Amino acid sequence: MTDILASVNYWVTIFLMVGGLYIIVAHGNMVKKLVGLGIFQTSVYLLFLSPGKILGGTAPILAKEFELYSNPLPHVLILTAIVVGVATIALGMAFVVRIHEAYGTVEDDEVQELETDA
Amino acid sequence: MVAAVFGVIRAHNLFVVVMMGGIYSFLMATVMVALDAVDVAMTEAAVGAGMSTVLMLAVLGLVKTREAPLRHSPVIPLIVCLLTGGALIYGTIDLPPFGRADNPQNQHVAPYYLENAKKETGAPNVVTAVLASYRGYDTLGEVTVIFTGGIGVLVLLTAVRRRGEGDATMMRDTIILRVVVKLLLPVILLFALYVQFHGDYGPGGGFQAGVAAAAAIILYGMIFGVMAARAVVPQRVVHTLIPLGVLIFAGTGVAGLLLDANYLDYSPLGSSQKAGQHLGILIVEAGVFVTVASTMLAIFYAFGGRAEDALADDETDKPDDWRRE
Amino acid sequence: MIALHLPALQVVLPLLAAPLCALVRRGTVAWAITLIASWAAFAAAIGLLLRVLDEGIISYEMGGWAPPIGIEYRVDLINVFVLLVVSGVGAVIVPYARKSIAARFGSTEQAWFYTMYLLALTGLLGVTITGDAFNIFVFLEISSLASYVMIAMGRDRRCLTAAYQYLIMGTVGATFIVIGVGLLWAMTGTLNLYDLAQRIPEIQNTRPVLAALAFLTVGISLKLALFPLHLWLPNAYAFAPSVTSAFLAGTATKVAIYLFLRFFYTVFGGEGFFVTTPLPEILLLLSLVAMFAASIVAVFQSNVKRMLAYSSVAQIGFITLGISYATETGLTGAMTHIFNHAIMKAGLFLLIGNVLYQLGSVKIEDMAGIGRKMPITMAGFVALGLSLLGTPGTVGFISKWYLGLAAVEQGQWWLVALIVIASLVTMIYIGRVVEVAYFREPTAQVSQLREAPPALLVPAFVLVGAAFYFGVETSLSVGLAQQAASLLLNAAY
Numbered sequence: 034m035t036d037i038l039a040s041v042n043y044w045v046t047i048f049l050m051v052g053g054l055y056i057i058v059a060h061g062n063m064v065k066k067l068v069g070l071g072i073f074q075t076s077v078y079l080l081f082l083s084p085g086k087i088l089g090g091t092a093p094i095l096a097k098e099f100e101l102y103s104n105p106l107p108h109v110l111i112l113t114a115i116v117v118g119v120a121t122i123a124l125g126m127a128f129v130v131r132i133h134e135a136y137g138t139v140e141d142d143e144v145q146e147l148e149t150d151a
Numbered sequence: 152m153v154a155a156v157f158g159v160i161r162a163h164n165l166f167v168v169v170m171m172g173g174i175y176s177f178l179m180a181t182v183m184v185a186l187d188a189v190d191v192a193m194t195e196a197a198v199g200a201g202m203s204t205v206l207m208l209a210v211l212g213l214v215k216t217r218e219a220p221l222r223h224s225p226v227i228p229l230i231v232c233l234l235t236g237g238a239l240i241y242g243t244i245d246l247p248p249f250g251r252a253d254n255p256q257n258q259h260v261a262p263y264y265l266e267n268a269k270k271e272t273g274a275p276n277v278v279t280a281v282l283a284s285y286r287g288y289d290t291l292g293e294v295t296v297i298f299t300g301g302i303g304v305l306v307l308l309t310a311v312r313r314r315g316e317g318d319a320t321m322m323r324d325t326i327i328l329r330v331v332v333k334l335l336l337p338v339i340l341l342f343a344l345y346v347q348f349h350g351d352y353g354p355g356g357g358f359q360a361g362v363a364a365a366a367a368i369i370l371y372g373m374i375f376g377v378m379a380a381r382a383v384v385p386q387r388v389v390h391t392l393i394p395l396g397v398l399i400f401a402g403t404g405v406a407g408l409l410l411d412a413n414y415l416d417y418s419p420l421g422s423s424q425k426a427g428q429h430l431g432i433l434i435v436e437a438g439v440f441v442t443v444a445s446t447m448l449a450i451f452y453a454f455g456g457r458a459e460d461a462l463a464d465d466e467t468d469k470p471d472d473w474r475r476e
Numbered sequence: 477m478i479a480l481h482l483p484a485l486q487v488v489l490p491l492l493a494a495p496l497c498a499l500v501r502r503g504t505v506a507w508a509i510t511l512i513a514s515w516a517a518f519a520a521a522i523g524l525l526l527r528v529l530d531e532g533i534i535s536y537e538m539g540g541w542a543p544p545i546g547i548e549y550r551v552d553l554i555n556v557f558v559l560l561v562v563s564g565v566g567a568v569i570v571p572y573a574r575k576s577i578a579a580r581f582g583s584t585e586q587a588w589f590y591t592m593y594l595l596a597l598t599g600l601l602g603v604t605i606t607g608d609a610f611n612i613f614v615f616l617e618i619s620s621l622a623s624y625v626m627i628a629m630g631r632d633r634r635c636l637t638a639a640y641q642y643l644i645m646g647t648v649g650a651t652f653i654v655i656g657v658g659l660l661w662a663m664t665g666t667l668n669l670y671d672l673a674q675r676i677p678e679i680q681n682t683r684p685v686l687a688a689l690a691f692l693t694v695g696i697s698l699k700l701a702l703f704p705l706h707l708w709l710p711n712a713y714a715f716a717p718s719v720t721s722a723f724l725a726g727t728a729t730k731v732a733i734y735l736f737l738r739f740f741y742t743v744f745g746g747e748g749f750f751v752t753t754p755l756p757e758i759l760l761l762l763s764l765v766a767m768f769a770a771s772i773v774a775v776f777q778s779n780v781k782r783m784l785a786y787s788s789v790a791q792i793g794f795i796t797l798g799i800s801y802a803t804e805t806g807l808t809g810a811m812t813h814i815f816n817h818a819i820m821k822a823g824l825f826l827l828i829g830n831v832l833y834q835l836g837s838v839k840i841e842d843m844a845g846i847g848r849k850m851p852i853t854m855a856g857f858v859a860l861g862l863s864l865l866g867t868p869g870t871v872g873f874i875s876k877w878y879l880g881l882a883a884v885e886q887g888q889w890w891l892v893a894l895i896v897i898a899s900l901v902t903m904i905y906i907g908r909v910v911e912v913a914y915f916r917e918p919t920a921q922v923s924q925l926r927e928a929p930p931a932l933l934v935p936a937f938v939l940v941g942a943a944f945y946f947g948v949e950t951s952l953s954v955g956l957a958q959q960a961a962s963l964l965l966n967a968a969y
Contacts, residue, residue, distance in 0.1 A: 052160060075176065125644070
């Protein structure tokens with residue numbers, strides 16, 4: 034039982050990841066796909082952050098009162114990843130806007146139909 | 152969080168989807184605080200819950216807000232996802248247990264940072280030290296990614312058409328909102344400055360400050376209209392600032408080269424290693440701030456400008472000329 | 477001093493030039509900056525090659541922090557070879573871009589295009605040269621975001637959906653790579669590739685490492701457009717501006733293949749580990765399917781750019797086929813084909829870009845009789861087409877020779893037969909273009925055409941020339957590839 038509890042952080046992470054991926058693959062609406070992409074990426078942050086946490090530790094800002102700190106490295110990596118993620122989402126949104134202007138819809142299937150007609 | 156994800160999967164109204172996404176991000180930020188990642192939590196709250204949600208709402212102003220029902224059976228995607236999940240479960244089952252200091256990932260390089268960061272860079276916030284100095288090159292890359300995304304959005308959204316002087320706002324104006332925003336604006340900007348310069352000691356730094364500063368202007372823009380915001384911070388200025396921040400950061404690296412050290416080595420910038428590092432961190436954080444704040448603004452202008460054009464179209468019933476390629 | 481800092485300059489020069497381009501916002505000036513930066517990067521790659529040949533592996537500490545504390549640039553023969561290919565293709569295309577891009581965009585947009593071009597170049601060079609697993613991800617995203625934008629600047633509205641699809645699939649791929657890196661990091665506590673290579677053999681068969689392997693495989697395969705994961709590629713290459721197609725076809729997938737080699741051979745411990753996994757068999761099967769399925773689909777395309785894009789998927793199949801042997805000859809063939817295919821495909825896309833520039837269409841039925849009106853362009857196209865199908869005296873023959881040799885070494889004659897048959901399919905689709913271009917009466921539109929201007933012809937013919945030069949003089953391409961292959965097999969890093 035303790036084994037399962039010890040890795041509960043991973044179970045949550047995995048669920049979020051699979052949920053996000055499902056939205057990306059299964060849904061045809063381009064905005065929704067991007068939300069899914071956001072969730073998928075965010076869940077990866079947990080995969081990095083949770084192993085860096087040390088029980089009893091504090092945030093890695095050095096001060097005299099504390100001895101034990103959590104691992105700072107994953108924080109740095111994930112900060113980077115978040116920023117990369119938002120740049121990607123913004124760009125994706127710009128595509129969505131342009132696609133809507135060009136086709137009048139943001140559904141994958143409808144765009145494909147318009148193309149085969151043309 | 153799990154519930155929010157279910158919400159996103161089930162909901163067909165895109166507003167609901169986006170709001171659920173925002174809530175999810177916000178919850179994520181709380182979890183991050185619980186995991187001691189305060190710097191990350193600040194960024195996620197500002198960027199994930201704040202900026203992304205605003206952007207998506209702006210986009211929803213432009214496109215249809217209901218999702219069409221699925222036409223394909225979701226069986227194949229489900230299998231793909233379950234396979235991925237299976238691989239992950241398989242992979243994580245043998246990972247070291249949660250929260251121990253003696254796990255390999257907390258052993259190898261991490262203790263070095265915790266022990267030496269203050270001595271070598273003068274920044275008690277180890278995250279800032281690693282971000283700006285030890286792994287500063289990653290951060291340069293990250294600023295470059297922001298720059299790429301920002302210019303990319305400009306390419307896509309400002310290049311094609313520009314017209315319409317109509318200054319409709321995204322939110323219907325009310326006196327109270329206007330007053331509150333005017334009061335809030337200086338507070339947020341002050342907060343941004345604090346976050347920027349306090350980043351060495353407490354949580355914060357160029358990213359968080361940049362987003363906060365941009366948020367102030369964006370808030371202003373949402374209430375008074377994008378045109379009004381453009382009057383405060385002109386678009387031309389913004390477009391110049393985006394590359395400038397990258398140049399500040401990358402240029403600091405070149406200064407290291409000229410002083411006969413390796414690229415991005417700040418030590419020779421000051422009289423001692425610690426002084427040089429400290430100065431270097433300050434400069435590159437400023438570079439980060441400039442690019443992040445101006446990119447966020449540029450993106451908002453681009454999306455917001457489109458939204459207002461669209462709104463003007465609706466109101467005056469002009470013939471729809473979007474679809475012309 | 478410059479020699480000492482070459483590893484940093486290799487990437488930082490285009491990185492600095494990119495914001496400069498965005499700052500000046502004048503098309504011509506931005507082009508000049510791009511020209512200088514890209515050729516300087518090419519020069520840096522040559523300089524690095526000379527240094528590596530002279531003194532072996534070069535390690536450069538970013539920020540002066542020793543790895544694994546800081547980020548390391550680690551240059552050996554394997555990645556300097558790829559750097560040479562990427563920066564070479566990147567440099568040759570820039571002179572071509574001037575006319576091609578100016579014809580379609582206003583001054584500011586031109587500057588933005590060159591910014592994106594330099595960023596894509598920066599990202600690809602950064603991925604190749606770095607010795608840090610997370611740094612790979614960051615630079616991969618720089619190049620990917622820039623490529624999405626460059627694709628979306630095409631003239632057909634379908635380029636938008638192509639770019640969107642590429643964005644989704646590319647980001648999923650990159651995220652998979654991050655998951656893999658995260659798992660490796662959780663097991664070892666390091667992100668440095670060299671350090672990882674030291675630590676992984678001890679824990680090689682633990683489950684997180686195997687799962688990391690799986691995620692890295694899928695993620696990288698998405699980026700390199702391995703057969704079932706190639707769906708983003710055809711539309712992206714078909715509807716992007718010609719300059720973009722030529723650049724990406726010559727560089728982006730090649731860098732992904734390099735990553736594949738780097739992770740599977742160097743980091744996971746060489747041939748010994750690679751052959752214990754089921755990867756060689758899977759890779760062999762997928763490569764063969766790619767070679768045939770994509771080639772056959774290419775035959776039925778009416779858009780010549782799309783045809784070339786499918787042909788790229790097939791050619792990537794040839795490269796992964798070489799990797800799947802896990803022998804020195806096989807890897808030599810694969811590495812050589814990275815070099816050779818980059819030259820051929822970049823050249824073909826530039827030449828078909830000439831047709832698009834003059835005719836405004838690349839539909840095969842619109843190109844009737846074009847061989848008489850644009851003789852130089854089409855002669856180049858035929859020459860590179862011959863090379864693609866493996867005529868002796870061209871680079872295509874050299875790669876296929878080594879790939880065939882590797883099959884013979886293992887006594888698999890049937891594979892040799894399959895390689896020959898796949899080449900024959902190549903002949904069919906190239907043949908279709910030749911038939912239409914030379915043996916049909918010019919249409920009214922074609923008969924008014926003139927040959928493309930020299931500014932567009934010269935860069936393309938540099939590549940045509942290279943295809944023949946390296947088809948005879950193989951000491952650079954094959955020679956380096958062979959040394960790199962033996963390094964890969966021994967996991968020397």
